[in-house]
Amino acid sequence: GAGVSQSPSNKVTEKGKDVELRCDPISGHTALYWYRQSLGQGLEFLIYFQGNSAPDKSGLPSDRFSAERTGGSVSTLTIQRTQQEDSAVYLCASSLRQGGDYGYTFGSGTRLTVV
Amino acid sequence: DQQVKQNSPSLSVQEGRISILNCDYTNSMFDYFLWYKKYPAEGPTFLISISSIKDKNEDGRFTVFLNKSAKHLSLHIVPSQPGDSAVYFCAAGHGGQNFVFGPGTRLSVLP
Numbered sequence: 653g654a655g656v657s658q659s660p661s662n663k664v665t666e667k668g669k670d671v672e673l674r675c676d677p678i679s680g681h682t683a684l685y686w687y688r689q690s691l692g693q694g695l696e697f698l699i700y701f702q703g704n705s706a707p708d709k710s711g712l713p714s715d716r717f718s719a720e721r722t723g724g725s726v727s728t729l730t731i732q733r734t735q736q737e738d739s740a741v742y743l744c745a746s747s748l749r750q751g752g753d754y755g756y757t758f759g760s761g762t763r764l765t766v767v
Numbered sequence: 768d769q770q771v772k773q774n775s776p777s778l779s780v781q782e783g784r785i786s787i788l789n790c791d792y793t794n795s796m797f798d799y800f801l802w803y804k805k806y807p808a809e810g811p812t813f814l815i816s817i818s819s820i821k822d823k824n825e826d827g828r829f830t831v832f833l834n835k836s837a838k839h840l841s842l843h844i845v846p847s848q849p850g851d852s853a854v855y856f857c858a859a860g861h862g863g864q865n866f867v868f869g870p871g872t873r874l875s876v877l878p
Contacts, residue, residue: 656810685865694870695811695856708865743810756866758810
């Protein structure tokens with residue numbers, strides 16, 4: 653597609669439920685990143701995928717968070733047993749290669765609200 | 768400890784004047800820096816970048832200055848326009864690794 657697509661754009665869930673957030677990166681982009689932005693905060697790195705390499709999960713805040721990238725394209729971020737502190741905007745970005753001269757192209761984000 | 772800092776959470780500037788957004792970093796290994804702009808309900812969009820081999824990069828109304836010794840960079844917008852009102856994020860990275868983002872500065876350009 654022309655840009656990075658994320659779905660859903662908004663998600664309200666009850667505390668304790670699992671949620672899945674989807675990211676469809678720009679075709680051909682080998683690097684895919686997940687960030688989140690909590691209210692009044694900057695962008696917090698969560699996880700990144702580069703080609704077929706093992707993902708860098710160093711930013712995941714707890715083992716309730718996981719992500720996968722199927723076929724080197726679409727990625728799903730899963731949050732199990734959601735907590736209220738998980739409420740944030742979850743942003744996905746992709747780049748032609750890892751960082752570097754191309755920067756990232758971000759999607760519009762998924763606003764997650766845990767009630 | 769924040770590796771990338773933007774100490775001004777907000778900035779107001781009159782239309783037509785210069786906007787200067789500042790960013791400081793602590794990791795001397797960072798060698799590539801980006802600025803992003805974010806409007807409400809949209810993802811951040813890439814604005815301008817600079818590598819550590821340069822001290823200035825210019826693109827239209829936007830210029831980024833890098834002072835490696837001070838671990839400081841700044842984004843200048845001249846002249847500022849109301850459409851520039853947004854949150855600006857500074858990001859820093861090393862060797863193509865994941866970029867670390869600052870907390871952002873909300874710029875308001877007043878007509």
